[in-house]
Amino acid sequence: MLKKVLSKDEARDALRKALKAVLEEEIPPLSDNIVLFEKFQLDSMSMLETLIELEEMLGFSVDPEELDVKDFETVGGYTDFLVMTVAAA
Incomplete structure (x- = not known):
């Protein structure tokens, strides 16, 4: 069985889509240093x-x-978490 590989860019895009769905607002492009609790x-x-x-x-x-x-x-921490979690799934 092949493991799924998720790039940092794909993880960042997925996080942006999830934030948009949860917050019901447009989310600008994300950079790794954004502190999620403060920014949103x-x-x-x-x-x-x-x-x-x-x-x-x-x-x-x-x-x-x-x-x-x-x-x-942060966005960077969250995307790192996603990349590692998807690879381990």
Whole structure:
């Protein structure tokens, strides 16, 4: 079985689409240094909704109990998390 490979650019694009779906607003292009909680006024619930969107979009599943909030602070951290998680799925 082939492992799915997700590039950083694909992960960034998927994150942008998930944020658009959850926040119901246009999301500008993302750069790795954007702090998600500040830029988009996210809270833990909207961040979880974003993760659920991404799970459905990219075909992976994670246990919320095993998540580290540090992985989701910046666009770069979140996309790194997505690349590694999809590769391990």
